[in-house]
Amino acid sequence: MPNVVLHKQGQTYRDEVQPRTNLVVRAGIRQFPYPHLQYGCGMGKCAKCACRVLRGGEHLPPPNWKEKKQLGERLDAGYRLACQLWLEHDIELAQDAPEQAPTA
Template identity: 55%
Template structure:
């Protein structure tokens, strides 16, 4: 099972194993990632924007929603958490 390391803006680190193909916004909705900020869950608001610190190569390429909302931020490793499905170990940060 993939290991997720999630750095929250308050300095807290949350580490947890998740099932393969998990979406962290869905897990946040059931209190598995309690401090993750998110809004619409559909790639329209960018409240769930995260920076990928490690493991980006295991993610699918950004979809059209991420390209539209994040534009050049994609080059700096930012993604929309609601659009990510975790396949392998990953480390993320959210301000």
């Protein structure tokens, strides 16, 4: 089962999730990493769930068109939209505070 590490605002949150887990879906039903993961629409339209992938990115599929549209150059800095990722492997993510989030 995949292990998830989320860094946010100086805190670190860890949990083990079932394969094919989407963190935004889990946050929406109040499971890990709720309430720590910031998210909005859950459909790749708002980019509020953008996270920087620190480890495990090699196991993720290539960015889809929604991520390319919302993240632009941030993709090159390792950002992905959590709502678009269904986890199969361990991953470590960092989510910037809303006021510090880079702009596309």
